[in-house]
Amino acid sequence: MKENKDLFFQCFNLNPIPAAITTIDDGVIVDVNDAFCELSGHRREGLLGRTVMDIRLWVDTAQRESVLQEGRQKGVVKNREVLLRHANGEAHHCLLFTKVFEYDGKPHHLSMAIDISERKRSEDELGYAEARYRAMVENTLSGVAIFRALGDCEDFEYLEFNKAAERIDLVSREEVVGKTLLEAFPGSRESGLYQALCRVWRNGIGENLPVYYYQDDRISGWRESFVYRLPSGELVEVYSDHTALIRMEEDLSERNRELYTLISNLPGMVYRRVHDGEWTMVEVSQGSFKLTGYRREELVGNKKISWGRVIHLEDRDVVFHEIHRALEKRDHFQVVYRIRTADDRIKWVWDHGSGVFSAEGGLQFLEGFAFDITDHMRIQEELRMTEERFAKIFQASPDWVSITTLEDGAYIDVNDGYLKASGYTRDEVMGHTSLEIDIWERASDRRRLVRKIRDQGLVRNEEVRFRTKTGNLRSVLWSAVPITLGDRECILGWGRDITEYKYLEDELLRTQKMEAVGRLAGTIAHDFNNYLSAIDGFCELALLKVGNAEAITRNIGKIRDVKVTASSLIKQLLSFSRKQPAKPVPVDLNDVIRSMQELLVPVMGSKIELGLTLGTDKCLILSDRSQLEQVIMNLSLNARDAMPKGGCFRISTEHVFVDEESAGMHVDLSAGEYVRLLVSDNGMGMDKDTVSHVFDPYFTTKSLGKGSGLGLTIVYTIVRQSGGCISLQSEPGKGSTFTIFLPVYKAGAEEKHLL
Numbered sequence: 022m023k024e025n026k027d028l029f030f031q032c033f034n035l036n037p038i039p040a041a042i043t044t045i046d047d048g049v050i051v052d053v054n055d056a057f058c059e060l061s062g063h064r065r066e067g068l069l070g071r072t073v074m075d076i077r078l079w080v081d082t083a084q085r086e087s088v089l090q091e092g093r094q095k096g097v098v099k100n101r102e103v104l105l106r107h108a109n110g111e112a113h114h115c116l117l118f119t120k121v122f123e124y125d126g127k128p129h130h131l132s133m134a135i136d137i138s139e140r141k142r143s144e145d146e147l148g149y150a151e152a153r154y155r156a157m158v159e160n161t162l163s164g165v166a167i168f169r170a171l172g173d174c175e176d177f178e179y180l181e182f183n184k185a186a187e188r189i190d191l192v193s194r195e196e197v198v199g200k201t202l203l204e205a206f207p208g209s210r211e212s213g214l215y216q217a218l219c220r221v222w223r224n225g226i227g228e229n230l231p232v233y234y235y236q237d238d239r240i241s242g243w244r245e246s247f248v249y250r251l252p253s254g255e256l257v258e259v260y261s262d263h264t265a266l267i268r269m270e271e272d273l274s275e276r277n278r279e280l281y282t283l284i285s286n287l288p289g290m291v292y293r294r295v296h297d298g299e300w301t302m303v304e305v306s307q308g309s310f311k312l313t314g315y316r317r318e319e320l321v322g323n324k325k326i327s328w329g330r331v332i333h334l335e336d337r338d339v340v341f342h343e344i345h346r347a348l349e350k351r352d353h354f355q356v357v358y359r360i361r362t363a364d365d366r367i368k369w370v371w372d373h374g375s376g377v378f379s380a381e382g383g384l385q386f387l388e389g390f391a392f393d394i395t396d397h398m399r400i401q402e403e404l405r406m407t408e409e410r411f412a413k414i415f416q417a418s419p420d421w422v423s424i425t426t427l428e429d430g431a432y433i434d435v436n437d438g439y440l441k442a443s444g445y446t447r448d449e450v451m452g453h454t455s456l457e458i459d460i461w462e463r464a465s466d467r468r469r470l471v472r473k474i475r476d477q478g479l480v481r482n483e484e485v486r487f488r489t490k491t492g493n494l495r496s497v498l499w500s501a502v503p504i505t506l507g508d509r510e511c512i513l514g515w516g517r518d519i520t521e522y523k524y525l526e527d528e529l530l531r532t533q534k535m536e537a538v539g540r541l542a543g544t545i546a547h548d549f550n551n552y553l554s555a556i557d558g559f560c561e562l563a564l565l566k567v568g569n570a571e572a573i574t575r576n577i578g579k580i581r582d583v584k585v586t587a588s589s590l591i592k593q594l595l596s597f598s599r600k601q602p603a604k605p606v607p608v609d610l611n612d613v614i615r616s617m618q619e620l621l622v623p624v625m626g627s628k629i630e631l632g633l634t635l636g637t638d639k640c641l642i643l644s645d646r647s648q649l650e651q652v653i654m655n656l657s658l659n660a661r662d663a664m665p666k667g668g669c670f671r672i673s674t675e676h677v678f679v680d681e682e683s684a685g686m687h688v689d690l691s692a693g694e695y696v697r698l699l700v701s702d703n704g705m706g707m708d709k710d711t712v713s714h715v716f717d718p719y720f721t722t723k724s725l726g727k728g729s730g731l732g733l734t735i736v737y738t739i740v741r742q743s744g745g746c747i748s749l750q751s752e753p754g755k756g757s758t759f760t761i762f763l764p765v766y767k768a769g770a771e772e773k774h775l776l
Contacts, residue, residue: 039115039135080112164186178202189242208237244261247259296386354373422439425454427503430454480499632671745764
């Protein structure tokens with residue numbers, strides 16, 4: 022027994038593993054070996070008799086309580102990883118083995134602790150290294166896949182698949198790991214990747230797979246791969262996607278081709294030249310031949326002629342100094358100059374370019390573009406001459422000519438005729454608006470005409486009234502078109518003073534109306550004689566029947582009826598002859614014709630049949646009623662004179678819509694809704710030459726004293742003033758038909774006209 026005990030202590034003391042014997046209850050250290058002293062950092066005599074708590078052996082006392090509890094339950098604790106403290110305070114990772122055994126007749130703990138601190142540090146470093154490797158693999162821009170060979174290279178199973186691989190192959194890691202290469206990417210045989218993996222797995226030599234094309238039903242693109250084998254036998258593929266690069270190269274190649282094509286087809290010359298005395302060309306596009314007559318090969322390196330000598334002799338110094346000044350400022354240059362072509366023609370060119378400087382700041386080349394502007398210069402000269410002619414016409418015209426801004430009517434320029442007619446000086450006009458100097462009779466006139474310019478693009482022959490400096494109102498026939506001066510929208514207005522013409526026109530209308538009244542008076546004189554004879558007869562009958570009250574009453578009634586009929590005719594004649602100012606208002610053309618029917622019957626006479634076919638709906642137009650009556654009367658008198666032996670005279674009205682095609686068949690008629698008035702007779706008719714002059718002033722085919730030749734001229738003028746048009750169809754022996762189109766009046770049209 023003693024020998025066994027001695028053997029135990031020999032093994033205990035000589036054991037290289039730190040060991041200690043402690044009491045179970047309070048952890049008093051009974052014995053320790055040298056290895057334990059080294060582990061704890063305490064001398065043997067400093068340990069014996071003290072408790073493990075006294076020497077603060079346990080870093081975590083909760084670990085000690087856990088070990089004690091497990092020892093009480095199982096009698097032994099194996100390979101428990103704990104932290105034990107060295108005397109210098111350093112903590113050591115240890116694997117603890119504790120067993121309860123009899124010592125000096127009492128149960129004690131025999132504990133052994135193996136210091137694994139170095140192993141822990143190695144494991145941690147290995148873990149850190151693995152984490153760094155995994156992070157590097159996961160975050161690298163290249164795709165990384167790890168495979169395990171199946172059988173004799175029948176296929177390769179995916180073990181790992183990083184984020185870059187997910188991005189390149191448009192698939193998630195979960196969809197790939199666990200599958201084989203040919204399952205996940207069936208196009209790998211055709212691309213050569215499968216064969217490369219087989220070779221590397223067999224010979225262990227890493228292999229680069231140059232750029233190749235991969236394609237399957239899901240993805241396609243250009244790849245480059247490097248495959249190698251790990252010591253574990255696993256295979257690694259590191260690959261990158263070259264699709265964008267190759268497409269960029271293809272696109273760049275296409276861009277270069279397009280650029281070459283573009284440069285070759287430019288209507289000018291792209292160049293690179295040296296800023297020397299001769300401006301030696303280093304490179305020049307094929308456009309040089311069309312521009313100068315010299316081929317690229319003749320200009321590059323001054324083979325046949327230098328660019329300096331192509332430039333017109335008189336312009337060389339100016340061009341050199343202009344470009345040199347721009348280069349000093351490191352600025353772009355733009356120079357216009359002349360060149361002499363190979364066939365000795367003079368051309369104007371616009372040269373735009375800049376200097377190319379080295380990193381040290383030295384000028385290396387001039388690069389730019391020279392463009393033929395000969396036609397442009399010719400047009401500029403023609404434009405200058407046109408502007409001069411316009412300025413002369415502008416100033417020489419006696420009419421009211423002005424240029425004003427579209428927005429507010431501010432004067433930009435006026436001619437002398439405008440100033441003379443208005444009475445203002447140039448200083449009183451310039452810098453002001455037309456509303457400020459109160460030139461318009463009504464401010465609303467300008468607003469209306471500006472709207473018309475915006476809507477229709479121009480105003481033509483609009484009658485307006487301008488107020489002179491002295492306050493007099495002048496009637497002006499005003500036309501205007503929009504023009505752009507710089508960045509401002511303006512109006513070029515041209516007005517002709519028609520005040521005197523308007524007076525003469527009014528007098529002409531009055532004269533012609535009086536002529537028509539005279540002709541009417543002569544026509545209805547016979548009717549009045551009949552009315553007077555009837556009155557005289559009834560008076561004689563009344564005298565004979567003095568004793569018969571009933572007969573007298575009846576005869577007096579007949580006299581009254583004749584008087585009423587005669588009075589009605591006189592009223593219509595007075596109404597027609599009355600002088601009234603023209604005022605366009607909404608008027609029903611049918612009503613005008615009906616009211617004139619009683620007057621037209623005696624005018625036409627008993628030999629002419631009068632027929633009216635008026636539209637069922639009101640034929641509202643915007644016109645002057647008295648002027649419309651004059652139109653009807655003039656056309657009626659004209660028809661009567663064309664049928665001396667009698668005939669048929671017809672007046673009809675209807676609503677019509679004139680489309681673009683039909684409008685093109687009439688002068689100054691646009692598409693829209695109209696009231697059509699047809700006035701026809703079956704009289705003598707007219708030949709083509711007469712028809713072509715029928716509306717001319719003072720033109721007549723009647724004998725002297727039978728007409729002034731103004732009747733149809735007045736009709737034409739009134740119709741045009743009402744916004745309509747009139748035409749005549751006639752043939753000799755087949756009568757005549759006047760067709761008049763008058764715009765339909767709609768609610769608001771009158772107000773718009775007056776604004």
